[in-house]
Amino acid sequence: MxxxxxxxxxxxxxxxxxxxxxxxxxxxxxxxxxxxxxxxxxxxxxxxxxxxxxxxxxxxxxxxxxxxxxxxxxxxxxxxxxxxxxxxxxxxxxxxxxxxxxxxxxxxxxxxxxxxxxxxxxxxxxxxxxxxxxxxxxGHYTLADKALTDAAKLGEASGDGSLFEHALSFLAYTAWHRGDLARALDVTDAAIHVPGAHPVLPAYDRYQQAELLAAEGDAHRAVRALHKADRAAELTDGLEPPRHGYWYVEGFWGVQRGVVLALLGRQAEAVREASAGVAVLPAEFQRAEWLEIMLHRIDPEWS
Known part of the structure; x- marks a missing residue:
């Protein structure tokens, strides 16, 4: 013990x-x-x-x-x-x-x-x-990278495409927020193409891909990626998300879309999309720390 x-x-x-x-x-x-x-x-x-x-x-x-x-x-x-x-x-x-x-x-x-x-x-x-x-x-970035690298290896070894995809997705997320945009794009692309993953997971990663392209300054490709993400998210309507991605529900996509639009400089649209998304999120998510992080990325003064 x-x-x-x-x-x-x-x-x-x-x-x-x-x-x-x-x-x-x-x-x-x-x-x-x-x-x-x-x-x-x-x-x-x-x-x-x-x-x-x-x-x-x-x-x-x-x-x-x-x-x-x-x-x-x-x-x-x-x-x-x-x-x-x-x-x-x-x-x-x-x-x-x-x-x-x-x-x-x-x-x-x-x-x-x-x-x-x-x-x-x-x-x-x-x-x-x-x-x-x-x-x-x-803020324990080295520990985060080690845990997520292990998660990806274990997920792949288990034969569960959803777990492997999810770990890659988070590896890309942490790389992006540590400033390694190139690695984040590569790992996000790998996550999108993992076979056998639950559909909501690559749907999120298409939004993440759009976000990364917007951050890179490639607005044209970012908008195209955003349209693909929207279509992928629409195809998940009515699907129960996996337990390790339970927050990928109606409303979340609007907030994530807002993150991308803010990076594209379309601030009014970003706030409108995110606000609409927050309004339909389950009550238990309304004050979640992860949601606050997303909203502050759209508007640091969001309250």
């Missing part, structure tokens, strides 16, 4: 550090040191967390600890548990932002990678890709 894993289970359960300290009768500073690997994990703390977390099988401390030490012994159940934990953490990020969930997801990344020899490459790819996004938002 590791401290980061205890922290992940606590965060997913929606329990703050002080509340966990009060319930377990340990001090917040002591638990913080354990969760941040500054102290070893005593068995009495594990027992206390187990009692607080209760009977939720997904948050079973012992089973997830077994997944680290003996991944073959837990089989597909651990992968299913991690999928639920990952989903909960993503939606928690929509509410509280990336910083608060990043330390926890680092712990779950360790668990997911332990499952690779037992056929868990797909799950490990999904977790590593999400970690890469979180590290990027936090």
């Amino acid at each position: 590791t401290g980061p894993l205890l922290r992940e289970l606590r965060v997913v359960a929606g329990i703050g550090l002080r509340k966990m300290a009060a319930r377990t009768h340990f001090s917040p500073s002591y638990l913080s040191q354990i969760e941040n690997e500054k102290r070893p994990v005593p068995i009495d703390v594990v027992r206390a967390y187990r009692e607080v977390l209760g009977n939720d099988p997904v948050l079973d401390v012992d089973r997830l600890a077994a997944a680290i030490s003996e991944p073959a012994s837990v089989g597909s159940s651990a992968t299913e548990d991690l999928a639920v934990i990952l989903e909960r953490t993503r939606h928690l990020e929509d509410q509280v932002g990336a910083v608060l969930v990043t330390p926890a997801i680092r712990g779950i990344d360790t668990v997911a990678r332990a499952l690779v020899p037992a056929g868990g490459a797909a799950m490990a790819s999904e977790v590593a890709c999400y970690r890469g996004w979180l590290e990027h938002v936090g």
Whole structure:
């Protein structure tokens, strides 16, 4: 059992550090040191967390600890548990932002990678890709690139085109925002052409391609790419997005279109398209940090 894993289970359960300290009768500073690997994990703390977390099988401390030490012994159940934990953490990020969930997801990344020899490459790819996004938002660019590179390799090894495509997409995104426009364009093009990917994923990457071309100053090609992106997005109407791309829904495309139009210097159109997109996004996305990042790229004064 590791401290980061205890922290992940606590965060997913929606329990703050002080509340966990009060319930377990340990001090917040002591638990913080354990969760941040500054102290070893005593068995009495594990027992206390187990009692607080209760009977939720997904948050079973012992089973997830077994997944680290003996991944073959837990089989597909651990992968299913991690999928639920990952989903909960993503939606928690929509509410509280990336910083608060990043330390926890680092712990779950360790668990997911332990499952690779037992056929868990797909799950490990999904977790590593999400970690890469979180590290990027936090400004940890080297860690982000490493996590996303691993995610792409794991996704390709798993045979899941959607996971491979998604990891490449994020690799391109992080390259673009670190200033490596040429690499971003190359990787985005590779992502678009990954066979077997869910249709919403290359649809997004066509918008990203248009964005990159606009940033490069090639307005003609950017507009052509934007039209292709619009057509690709229209073809996804009615499709359920993959769980690792759950935000690719009606409204998101309008915001992404606004990002491209802003780079093309069409500011009024950009704001209009993005505003219309925001209006139809699910309520849970309205205050998400990732949406705020997109809107501020359209207009730094957006509020």
